[in-house]
Amino acid sequence: xxxxxxxxxxxxxxxxxxxxxxxxxxxxxxxxxxxxxxxxxxxxxxxxxxxxxxxxxxxxxxxxxxxxxxxxxxxxxxxxxxxxxxxxxxxxxxxxxxxxxxxxxxxxxxxxxxxxxxxxxxxxxxxxxxxxxxxxxxxxxxxxxxxxxxxxxxxxxxxxxxxxxxxxxxxxxxxxxxxxxxxxxxxxxxxxxxxxxxxxxxxxxxxxxxxxxxxxxxxxxxxxxxxxxxxxxxxxxxxxxxxxxxxxxxxxxxxxxxxxxxxxxxxxxxxxxxxxxxxxxxxxxxxxxxxxxxxxxxxxxxxxxxxxxxxxxxxxxxxxxxxxxxxxxxxxxxxxxxxxxxxxxxxxxxxxxxxxxxxxxxxxxxxxxxxxxxxxxxxxxxxxxxxx
Amino acid sequence: xxxxxxxxxxxxxxxxxxxxxxxxxxxxxxxxxxxxxxxxxxxxxxxxxxxxxxxxxxxxxxxxxxxxxxxxxxxxxxxxxxxxxxxxxxxxxxxxxxxxxxxxxxxxxxxxxxxxxxxxxxxxxxxxxxxxxxxxxxxxxxxxxxxxxxxxxxxxxxxxxxxxxxxxxxxxxxxxxxxxxxxxxxxxxxxxxxxxxxxxxxxxxxxxxxxxxxxxxxxxxxxxxxxxxxxxxxxxxx
Numbered sequence: 001x002x003x004x005x006x007x008x009x010x011x012x013x014x015x016x017x018x019x020x021x022x023x024x025x026x027x028x029x030x031x032x033x034x035x036x037x038x039x040x041x042x043x044x045x046x047x048x049x050x051x052x053x054x055x056x057x058x059x060x061x062x063x064x065x066x067x068x069x070x071x072x073x074x075x076x077x078x079x080x081x082x083x084x085x086x087x088x089x090x091x092x093x094x095x096x097x098x099x100x101x102x103x104x105x106x107x108x109x110x111x112x113x114x115x116x117x118x119x120x121x122x123x124x125x126x127x128x129x130x131x132x133x134x135x136x137x138x139x140x141x142x143x144x145x146x147x148x149x150x151x152x153x154x155x156x157x158x159x160x161x162x163x164x165x166x167x168x169x170x171x172x173x174x175x176x177x178x179x180x181x182x183x184x185x186x187x188x189x190x191x192x193x194x195x196x197x198x199x200x201x202x203x204x205x206x207x208x209x210x211x212x213x214x215x216x217x218x219x220x221x222x223x224x225x226x227x228x229x230x231x232x233x234x235x236x237x238x239x240x241x242x243x244x245x246x247x248x249x250x251x252x253x254x255x256x257x258x259x260x261x262x263x264x265x266x267x268x269x270x271x272x273x274x275x276x277x278x279x280x281x282x283x284x285x286x287x288x289x290x291x292x293x294x295x296x297x298x299x300x301x302x303x304x305x306x307x308x309x310x311x312x313x314x315x316x317x318x319x320x321x322x323x324x325x326x327x328x329x330x331x332x333x334x335x336x337x338x339x340x341x342x343x344x345x346x347x348x349x350x351x352x353x354x355x356x357x358x359x360x361x362x363x364x365x366x367x368x369x370x371x372x373x374x375x376x377x378x379x380x381x382x383x384x385x386x387x388x
Numbered sequence: 389x390x391x392x393x394x395x396x397x398x399x400x401x402x403x404x405x406x407x408x409x410x411x412x413x414x415x416x417x418x419x420x421x422x423x424x425x426x427x428x429x430x431x432x433x434x435x436x437x438x439x440x441x442x443x444x445x446x447x448x449x450x451x452x453x454x455x456x457x458x459x460x461x462x463x464x465x466x467x468x469x470x471x472x473x474x475x476x477x478x479x480x481x482x483x484x485x486x487x488x489x490x491x492x493x494x495x496x497x498x499x500x501x502x503x504x505x506x507x508x509x510x511x512x513x514x515x516x517x518x519x520x521x522x523x524x525x526x527x528x529x530x531x532x533x534x535x536x537x538x539x540x541x542x543x544x545x546x547x548x549x550x551x552x553x554x555x556x557x558x559x560x561x562x563x564x565x566x567x568x569x570x571x572x573x574x575x576x577x578x579x580x581x582x583x584x585x586x587x588x589x590x591x592x593x594x595x596x597x598x599x600x601x602x603x604x605x606x607x608x609x610x611x612x613x614x615x616x617x618x619x620x621x622x623x624x625x626x
Contacts, residue, residue, distance in 0.1 A: 046473040096447055096509050097456065097485045108460055112449050112510035112583055116615065119510075123575055124617055127516045130447045130506040132487040142505070149523065167463050170475050171482030233503045235443070235495040240483055252501055313486060371483060371492035373504055 006229075007147045008382050010222040011081025011210035012322045013073035013158075016309040017053030017203055020072065025309070025319065026326045029334035030355045034187040034308045036201045039164060049169040049178050051186040053203025053310025063107065065204075066114050070094065070160035073206035074118065077156060081210035081222060088210065089152040090122035091143040093135030093159035093314035109162075125152060129314075132369030133274070135159050136207060136317025141231030141377050143211045153216055159314035160206035168202055175241060177278055177370075178202055190311070191338040192275035192304040193282050193346040200276045203310025207318035209325070224382030226325035229362075230261025236372030242280045247288030249374050250274075254292045254366060257376035265293050268300060268378070269360035270333045271348075272324040274368045275304020276311060277338075285368065286346040301356055302348040303327075307337035317367035321377060324365040328381045331359035389521055389529065389552040391559045391566040391623070394593040395430030396586075397423045397547040413497060416480050417489055418456065420448040420585070423547025424490040424534025425497075431551040434560060435528055438498040441551070442526040444517045445491035446533035447508030449583035450543075456484055457539040490534055502526065508533070511583035512614025518589075518621070519571050521552050528553045535585035546586040550593065561597045562625070569622040577618050579610035588612035592621065599625055 017035030018028030042050040094111040119126040136159035143157035172178040179189040179199040189201040236249030361381040466472040488506035536545035559566040608619040
């Protein structure tokens with residue numbers, strides 16, 4: 001007998017380049033709109049990368065910006081769930097370091113201290129996930145597992161990052177991972193899977209979800225956005241800065257998530273892709289998705305969010321999971337913003353230009369970290385399950 | 389889970405002189421990563437299959453590393469002098485800032501594509517890592533950590549690694565079987581902490597070696613906790 005408990009999402013909060021709410025995130029994606037723009041303070045600094053996804057809801061002059069962005073997402077998720085932090089565990093990623101621009105230069109903000117401050121009102125477990133770009137997705141997966149196994153009744157999971165500083169922009173330019181400004185429309189900086197892609201746009205952001213048992217959610221009469229039914233992790237074991245060409249590590253984590261969910265790829269209705277718009281990353285991901293879905297790959301809609309909101313690192317996976325949960329709830333797959341001409345090798349059933357209503361109920365959401373950590377979760381429409 | 393082996397590394401010079409092949413593999417990283425990887429190599433030789441072990445890695449609590457901190461100053465100077473556009477950052481430093489590099493480097497060295505969990509950066513995460521060890525169904529789990537006392541050149545560093553197995557085998561330094569029974573927490577106690585990824589695990593390992601009885605209850609010193617909960621670890625030694 002399988003005594004594992006079912007886990008559902010009952011609250012969500014998102015701050016991204018598209019706005020300070022989950023609604024603005026979703027509406028922006030459905031409108032095929034990008035929130036990435038040229039950032040004046042970056043232009044003034046003289047660096048070559050001047051576009052990014054900025055969160056405007058919290059001032060860049062706020063020295064506690066890293067904490068504030070995270071806390072707003074957490075508060076929104078808790079309020080929507082009608083849960084109190086003291087009832088929840090806290091599985092969160094703040095990245096490893098945050099370097100903010102202050103009036104007199106850099107202000108180093110310890111990501112660990114930010115995590116400690118955020119976690120103080122939660123009753124545990126309190127885990128700080130550090131898995132680069134896969135952190136947000138892994139945080140959800142780890143919270144899912146803790147609830148499923150009876151360690152805790154509810155968790156807030158997610159991540160937050162403040163990335164739009166010269167420190168990171170110079171650094172990621174050195175890794176040839178970000179789109180360098182060449183005078184184009186800044187909103188077109190990040191073009192996942194497109195022939196003209198040239199890297200991602202870095203972004204600030206935060207995303208939080210409240211996870212709890214289905215039984216607890218039913219008892220409280222909570223709204224259920226989606227059920228988490230599977231989680232998988234893997235490592236590339238290949239290179240610190242690029243994925244294996246055949247996407248083997250990415251494929252493995254997707255297969256593990258499907259196995260954990262006890263479903264096969266035929267039961268997946270849509271994929272929320274990592275879709276960074278890096279040359280090798282998109283090729284590897286497309287290969288991995290085609291391998292997982294085998295002869296069905298032309299029938300499974302694929303969508304990525306980074307063309308619209310940029311790459312918010314520790315927050316990326318959870319922001320994308322929030323989009324995936326909204327797909328589960330609505331059946332609608334949003335378009336991959338800025339994708340117009342699919343590159344050779346990136347062929348998938350891409351959603352381009354406008355949203356597609358396919359009554360998607362089960363969505364695979366994936367994140368692949370720089371360094372080779374890969375995470376995947378499977379979300380399923382919640383309300384049908386809740387009504388059974 | 390059974391504790392199979394543990395190791396500590398403090399001395400980079402010794403790694404460089406005594407283990408040139410290992411040094412060649414780790415030289416590009418910062419001190420916390422180098423020491424964590426060196427300790428991991430010490431214990432992984434007791435693994436039945438290093439490619440299959442689950443890997444839990446604790447990132448440093450100190451502000452990145454001395455190198456990273458120095459880079460912050462370089463960029464700050466660039467801002468002040470208007471020369472930011474000319475700066476080219478060492479890519480490895482960027483990776484240090486965003487990735488749990490010890491975990492990635494270990495995976496590459498051992499072709500390990502298994503479950504992985506990167507934790508860290510905050511005080512007390514070592515015990516979350518230990519709890520995660522007990523939650524795994526894998527035959528073997530590697531827990532490793534690296535950190536340094538301060539974000540300055542020359543600051544003392546420490547790498548720790550502990551290998552666990554779900555099959556009873558002797559714990560190498562002790563010659564006895566050490567089984568991790570439970571990790572319990574009492575909540576809502578405020579402590580003054582000393583954030584460090586590796587110190588707590590090193591102290592636990594030392595306490596196990598000192599134990600002469602058949603049962604050990606290890607109360608984690610307050611400075612090694614997250615500041616919000618006390619931690620008690622029970623082990624059976626036979």
